[in-house]
């Protein structure tokens with residue numbers, strides 16, 4: 832493909848480092864792109880533009896100890912973006928934008944982390960309904976002798992000794 836910047840060179844498909852700017856900070860990210868072999872002009876194809884912004888945003892997030900777009904998706908898990916937004920108490924547009932590369936503010940980052948912690952706990956706890964003795968007194972665990980004193984959400988139906996994350 833002829834370069835549309837200089838009109839002389841050919842655009843070659845290859846991976847290259849491209850610098851992006853976000854909130855006044857510059858980050859270089861590796862991207863598949865079309866690079867002119869004469870003038871060095873770099874062009875991104877279609878949805879690679881969106882992917883580029885997402886990678887630049889993730890670099891910014893890593894540097895500022897904020898959840899990356901991938902980490903946010905992991906916290907959402909199998910929930911739809913709408914269900915996730917409802918549970919967080921934010922608009923679905925916010926969830927979509929965070930996953931595409933708009934950097935969440937510190938307050939929402941905290942909300943996301945707290946949701947992630949709660950969710951992890953729910954998924955984790957039922958695995959320890961057996962082999963209690965091995966975990967009794969271990970860090971982060973408490974023994975409950977009936978489900979009424981258990982913090983499982985929802986509480987387990989089995990009335991037996993089991994370990995819960997506290």
Ligand SMILES: [Zn+2]
Nearest residue numbers: 834837867870
């Ligand atoms: Zn060129």
